[in-house]
Structures are given as structure tokens and as C-alpha cells.
Amino acid sequence: MGLLEVTNVHKSFGDTQVLKGINLKVDKGQVVSVLGPSGSGKTTLLRCINFLETADEGYLNFDGNSYHLPKASKKNIADIRKETGFVFQNYNLFANKTVLKNVTLGLTSARKIPAKEAEKKAYDTLKKVGMLEHMDKYPSQLSGGQQQRVAIARALATDPKILYFDEPTSALDPQLTAEVLDVMRDLAKDGMTMIVVTHEMSFAREVSSHIVFMADGVIVEEGTPTEFFENPKNSITRDFLRLTSVE
Amino acid sequence: MINENTMELLLSSFPKILEYGLKVTLPLAAIAFILSTVLAVIVAMIQYAKVPILKQICRFYIWIIRGTPLLVQLMVAFYGLPLFGISINPFLMAVIVFTINEGAYSAETMRAAMEAVPAGQMEAGYCVGMGYMQIIWHVILPQAFRTAFPSLFNALISMVKDTSLASSITVVEMFTRTKQIAGQSYNYLPLYIEVAVVYLLFCTILTYLQKRGENFLGSYGVRK
Structure with a gap:
């Protein structure tokens, strides 16, 4: 189909x-x-x-x-x-938001999902990309590979069809590329x-x-x-x- | 050298000068600064969003205000507004003129700060389903405000000193009060140095507040 x-x-x-x-x-x-x-x-x-x-x-x-x-x-x-979800070459994480807020913002602001529910969803997707322990950091405190994984979590959190x-x-360098x-x-x-x-x-x-x-x-x-x-x-x-x- | 009389004059006038500083100069600057920042954000957003017609009006406003002296603007308001049947007290008029004046400068500061936010931030917002105003509010403005903060505060410090121009429209602020005292005593220089020291004191405190403000706003994890 x-x-x-x-x-x-x-x-x-x-x-x-x-x-x-x-x-x-x-x-x-x-x-x-x-x-x-x-x-x-x-x-x-x-x-x-x-x-x-x-x-x-x-x-x-x-x-x-x-x-x-x-x-x-x-x-x-x-x-x-x-x-849909979009993952950019240069991540484009929201520079003024923590990792957690980066993931929840699309849910709370664009979809009016309550904060608690959005956070639960964010925990799931951040866990999936292995970034849950960094959820309170800002993008500038992360490596490129970590930023890109957060960007993937952000895209995933909205349950995209594609x-x-x-x-x-x-x-990214080869090691970060691999992750x-x-x-x-x-x-x-x-x-x-x-x-x-x-x-x-x-x-x-x-x-x-x-x-x-x-x-x-x-x-x-x-x-x-x-x-x-x-x-x-x-x-x-x-x-x-x-x-x-x-x- | 400073004789006894001068010393006494300085001591007795200090509370009077400070009183007008706290009662008139600082409130005038603070209120006008807050209002001008709100105005600046609106004017900057209109230009950032390239709203037709409104954008041209904003450019015209900035052109007029930046191209004419503040003192002249005060005079035009003072003599012009009554012609339209508008009579307001001089303090309020000073607030309005300072707001409109500073708004034009700060609007440019804010616009530059908004345009300095990478385009990718807007695209990322769109791609998680956010609308234009949501992205402006949650992503663009906070980042722009952080960038603009030192410049805006710079403007506040300038304005504290520029409030002395309000004396030209009969506002009795700190400097006018000093002139009155000086006129009574015929001892000008020591009093003008004294009021200069009070201005300096105010601006020193503001500089400290700026530092605190910058720390409060944080730098989003960027190492300084």
C-alpha cells in the first residue's frame, strides 16, 4: 500500500x-x-x-x-x-530548550498534549535513542551524535507515519555516525x-x-x-x- | 579646596538630590524602558514576519525617530500635543516620548537578534508541527532576547542619564532639582559633581543588575 x-x-x-x-x-x-x-x-x-x-x-x-x-x-x-518527522543534517535542536523540552515542545504546543503525558512520551523515545540520562542538558552540551539522536527522538515523539x-x-565522525x-x-x-x-x-x-x-x-x-x-x-x-x- | 560651607551644602543637598533620583529619574527610565521593550518586540516581529504595509510603517517610524534628536522630540511633543487638545502632565509626556524614542532603537536591536537565530530553528519548529507564532514565542524570541539583553540594558543605562533632558519639558527630575539647589547657593560646580556621582551610582547598580540578569537568563549551556 x-x-x-x-x-x-x-x-x-x-x-x-x-x-x-x-x-x-x-x-x-x-x-x-x-x-x-x-x-x-x-x-x-x-x-x-x-x-x-x-x-x-x-x-x-x-x-x-x-x-x-x-x-x-x-x-x-x-x-x-x-x-511526518524530519531529521536535519545539522540537527537543528532548539538551542534554548533542554533535551526533554526539545522532545515535548511539538507535543505540548502544536498538539496541546498535557505536559505530563508529553513527558511520558518523551521518556519513551529518549530511552529508545539512548539519551534519557541526558534529558536535562542543553543541545550545546551534547556531542553531534547525541544531538542527532535527540533530534530523532524529537521526530519520533510525534508518532509520525513517515x-x-x-x-x-x-x-559526524565515523564513531558518532555509527551510534x-x-x-x-x-x-x-x-x-x-x-x-x-x-x-x-x-x-x-x-x-x-x-x-x-x-x-x-x-x-x-x-x-x-x-x-x-x-x-x-x-x-x-x-x-x-x-x-x-x-x- | 572644599571648605566647610561647601561640605555642608553637599551633605544637606544629597538626600534632596537622591530623593528626586528615586522619585522621578529612575521611575521615568524604568517605566519607559519596559514599555519601549514591549514596543520594540512588536515592531521587530512585524519586520521579521515581513507583514506588508505594517512593515513600511515600522521602517518609517524608526527612520523618523532615529533621525531626529531626543530633545527636539520632547519639544515637539510638549508644544505639539496641546494643539490637538491633548494635555497630559509632563512626567507622563516624558514617559511617552522616551518610550517611543527608545522603542525605535531597541526594535533594531531585537530585529537583528531575531534574524541572528539560525533559519534551521524555524524549520525544525515547522517540522514538529508548530505554527509560526508558536515557534516565534517558544524558540525565536527567547533566543533573540538572550542575545539582545546586553544591548537592551545598555539602552536602559543610557536612558537613565538621558532623563535629564526631561527638564526641558518642565519635569523636575534629579538634574533639575540639582540646578535649583545650585541656583539658591550660587555654588554650582560641587553640586554638579555631586549629581554626577549619583548618576554614576545608579548606573553602577544597573551594571550589577545586568550581570545578574544575564546569569538568570542563562546561556543555554554554552560555556562562557
Whole structure:
């Protein structure tokens, strides 16, 4: 069953066409990894799907409802965002809030959930990402990996139907990357639906149910991890994999 | 050197000067500062949110106020308002003029502080389902206020001294009171030095309060 489907997404910044007609379908429980060289439009695609950028053209079908991306109303956008979670490359934790408040704010302010109930929910998700003992600290007192795990807990706390990850480990060293990827692996095991923009090839290969490879604003190739990594059909894909794979 | 008479004058005038400092100068500065900060936050938010028309009005207000001297603004209010049938007591008029004057400067301080909050904070708020005003209230303003606090307090310290200009619209504040005493005694310099010391005392206390305030607001775990 398709939970999310985008069709014909176009986006330009000035004269630069960043997305040139993207189609992407994500079923419930799927982990879709979006790979590709820098500047290929992966992040822009993710941002357009969650309306952080307004696409010039394209449709979004989310959870049975269809929306014209450039024309979606504020109300529609707010409703969609309440059903989705977004994890940023540079975490974007609320700098003036403790770890606990970072997780509860979306519940207490946006959803009017009582503080006690929100905190209970926050304890659960912080425990899941292994950050419960740091709940009274401020973001600036945490390592990058810890901040990113809190960001994941914050996104999880709102019970999203789908989680978007925008290069969640790009700012982290290998050790911190591993701790974040471990959390994401657990989420995948729990059946969380995810779109992951990433450069972590081995993670994509191991965890994804579907791989999408983008270059220059179009999807060049897609398929299961096995198809994609073992038998890439496109020459751009082959070049990219040759450069990035360590194996 | 200071003779006995001067010493006596200084001692006898000190409570009178201090009285007007505590009764007029400080309340004028404090009330105008609080009101101007509220005004500044509103003006800064309108500009931050780029509200059409209102934003232009705000820019116009800031342009007028920053481009004219405070003394002139006091005079225009003093002679202008009665023409519109508005007669209010000079203290209240001083509060209004100081509020409007300081509001323009502090609005720019607040706007800069709001714009200094990284865009990612707003996006993160949207992505957990929060609305624009919720993000402004819970995330942007607290961070901006922390950044702006030293500058705002700077403005308060300036204002304590600028209240002496209120004498021009017949408000008897600390400096005017000192002038009156000096005029009676024909001994000007020692009294002006004395009132300078009282201003300095006030500002020293405010500087201490600023430090306390900064500690109270905290720095969100950032090591200083």
C-alpha cells in the first residue's frame, strides 16, 4: 500500500533547475534510501516533500490525500507535517530548550498534549535513542551524535507515519555516525517508514528496502539494494559506486 | 579646596538630590524602558514576519525617530500635543516620548537578534508541527532576547542619564532639582559633581543588575 507518492516534482532556484520531474513512491514500512552525488537534488527533493521548499510543480499523495505541491494551503501543510518527522543534517535542536523540552515542545504546543503525558512520551523515545540520562542538558552540551539522536527522538515523539532523514550523519565522525545509524537500524526493524538521503553506502545496502539514485535533478536508477549495488545498469551509477564503495 | 560651607551644602543637598533620583529619574527610565521593550518586540516581529504595509510603517517610524534628536522630540511633543487638545502632565509626556524614542532603537536591536537565530530553528519548529507564532514565542524570541539583553540594558543605562533632558519639558527630575539647589547657593560646580556621582551610582547598580540578569537568563549551556 502506497503511503506516500510524489509525481513530476520540479524545482528551480533562479536559473538552476534542481529537480527535473521526480517520481517517487514509498510503501508503508519501507526504507527508501536516496543516493547520489552532491548537488543532485536529493536534499531539495526531501525539503519539497515536507514543504520546506515550495516546489514549482508536482503532486504529493500522502496517506490517501492528494495535494498540488506549489498550491498546498497552510492548513494542509500543517496537517501533513503533524504526520511526518524530519531529521536535519545539522540537527537543528532548539538551542534554548533542554533535551526533554526539545522532545515535548511539538507535543505540548502544536498538539496541546498535557505536559505530563508529553513527558511520558518523551521518556519513551529518549530511552529508545539512548539519551534519557541526558534529558536535562542543553543541545550545546551534547556531542553531534547525541544531538542527532535527540533530534530523532524529537521526530519520533510525534508518532509520525513517515520519517525523513536529510544526510543525518554527514556532520559526524565515523564513531558518532555509527551510534546514529544504530538507532536508525532499530527504527527500520520496528517497521518505521523512512526516506533517507545519505552517503552511507553500507547502511543503505543493509537497511533499505529500496534504493533511489539521483544525478543532476533526475532519478537515474532505482531498485532493490541487491539489484542496485550488484548489478547497476546505468553508467553514472557505476561510476558513482566505484568512487564511493570501499569493498 | 572644599571648605566647610561647601561640605555642608553637599551633605544637606544629597538626600534632596537622591530623593528626586528615586522619585522621578529612575521611575521615568524604568517605566519607559519596559514599555519601549514591549514596543520594540512588536515592531521587530512585524519586520521579521515581513507583514506588508505594517512593515513600511515600522521602517518609517524608526527612520523618523532615529533621525531626529531626543530633545527636539520632547519639544515637539510638549508644544505639539496641546494643539490637538491633548494635555497630559509632563512626567507622563516624558514617559511617552522616551518610550517611543527608545522603542525605535531597541526594535533594531531585537530585529537583528531575531534574524541572528539560525533559519534551521524555524524549520525544525515547522517540522514538529508548530505554527509560526508558536515557534516565534517558544524558540525565536527567547533566543533573540538572550542575545539582545546586553544591548537592551545598555539602552536602559543610557536612558537613565538621558532623563535629564526631561527638564526641558518642565519635569523636575534629579538634574533639575540639582540646578535649583545650585541656583539658591550660587555654588554650582560641587553640586554638579555631586549629581554626577549619583548618576554614576545608579548606573553602577544597573551594571550589577545586568550581570545578574544575564546569569538568570542563562546561556543555554554554552560555556562562557
